[in-house]
Amino acid sequence: MLEIKNLQVNYGPINALKEVTMTIEKNKINAIIGVNGAGKSTLLNTISGLVDPDQGEISYKGRQIQNIPVEKRVKLGIGHVMEGRRLFKDQSVHDNLLIGFYFRNPKEKRRNALLKINEIYKQFPILGNKQNQMAGTLSGGQQQILIISAALLSEPDLLLLDEPSLGLAPIIIDEVYQLLEELKSKGMTIIISEQMAALALRISDVGYILERGQVVKKGDRSYLKSLLDSDGLSSVYLGKAKV
Template identity: 40%
Template sequence: MLNVENLIVSHGPIEAVHGISFAVDKGRCVSLLGPNGAGKTSTISALMGVVKSSGRITFDGADVSSLPVEARVQAGMSVAPEGRRIFSNLSVEENLVLGGATRSDRTAKDADIAHWLETFPILGERRDQPAGTLSGGEQQMLAISRALMTRPKILLLDEPSLGLAPKIVSQIFQMIERLKAQGITILLVEQNATQALRLSDYAYLLNNGRIVAEGTKETLGQSSALMAELTGIA
């Protein structure tokens, strides 16, 4: 479904991603793992067209490398960004409405809002509450639900556990596990390798802008030295 070939991302004179290639098949959860500064968020930004890049990005059989952000969203790509970036002054429901702003099917959109508020009851309880008053974990649930309002073919999750307490991290990964069980294709960008590998069908380890290892969770999980080096997790 998603194929990335020789992706290069630069920020001014600094090259953050050095010609990486990877793939995400339909219905699978694939992780892109690595420490801070590895180039993970730069990769996500390039996939969505937020930053300029070179290389080839093919999605659902079409080359989207030169498309603007809006066109990539319409093609079926959606992201829950690092830091959540919800609209703090708007209600939970209003955030979901804005998530589906590119859609014209009002009845179906309303049904999707009801579906996600029911799927994640804490959001349903707080549907009229300003999103900025939610806890960090609740805001992350909202950010993911908002991304799903486009009915994406692939969901990109950028550091969904960042800054959350361990108990809340477990809840977020349970949420992702439920989405995977629904058949949603997921590219998961994470520092928390232990949790990410538990859900992933396949994973790539990124360090200093390069993919240094890849494989199934069983293969990568057996290399404790490699995991410790890249993630700080023994």
């Protein structure tokens, strides 16, 4: 699905990513785990095209994409939910969904906009009830649901989520995670970044641990869980929460 080879990103003299190599398989939830500044967001931003790599290749569905602009990658099926619940907070819930739908879909599909948005409203009635409200007035959890919904309107094959749990109440995190599992069961491939390994391992099939821009450990869920239980990894940046 997605092949990353020797990816290197520098911000001036700082190496944000150093020779990152990954193979993301289809229909799996992949977790990128690491502390603040480990390079999680840079990695996701490079996959979606917001950041240009200094070196390395990214191939998606067998096609080299590192030189394709962001808005075209979106049309190829890469959806990106950025860190920090970024929304057009000065526009209404409905307009956020409309923008999310309209520009990421080919022309012939655009007339279905209202139909698709109404499906979202049916799935998440809270968004339907608040469709004319400014997106910035929603609660954190509602905003996260709105962002993910907007991303889903482009029907991505690969969904990138940058710390979707950050700043959300545990009960809302459960809701978001349940939604991700549903999406996986519909065939979507998901890459999720998390600071808390325990949290990410609840739903992910494969995990990568990122440290100062390098992948230091990778493996399936049971392997990473065993690392976590044996305290083989510093609990400081993995979190002690029980899985």
